Amino acid sequence: QVQLVESGGGLVQAGGSLRLSCTAAGRTDSWWALGWFRQAPGKEREFVAAIKWSSGSTRYADSMKGRFTWSRDNVKNTVYLEMNNLKPEDTAVYYCAGGGFSGAPSDAENEYKYWGQGTQVTVSS
DSSP: OEEEEEEOOEEEETTOOEEEEEEEEEOOOTTEEEEEEEEOTTSOOEEEEEEETTTOOEEEOGGGTTTEEEEEETTTTEEEEEEOSOOGGGOEEEEEEEEEOSSSOOOOGGGOOEEOOOEEEEEEO
16 A cells, blocks of 8 residues: 655745645555646646656646656655746646556556545635
8 A cells, every 4th residue: 555645735926836745655666656636626637747756757747847847755755846937727736646557657647546635736816
């Protein structure tokens, strides 16, 4: 079993930055992957970013490219998503997700078996 815990959400003005963290408790493998998804009220969950733990390969949704950046602490089993130039449309609950699969980082929800509880990000204008 793997448990994921997110933190770092909060209220920020447009143009500001936040750093989300996701800590994994349990077994991790060299082929494991992590992803961030988000969901705003009345909207479907959407892909934000993904990373392969072993290789560090990353993937970002188009609207996040150049603004959001992955980093990780291998010792702590923690990943971070640095979010810059935040916009009101970034307001959502952000979920950390984990899965074990080979290949490139995936944007598909069904590739991820484990999900955190989410952390709220609110961006004011």
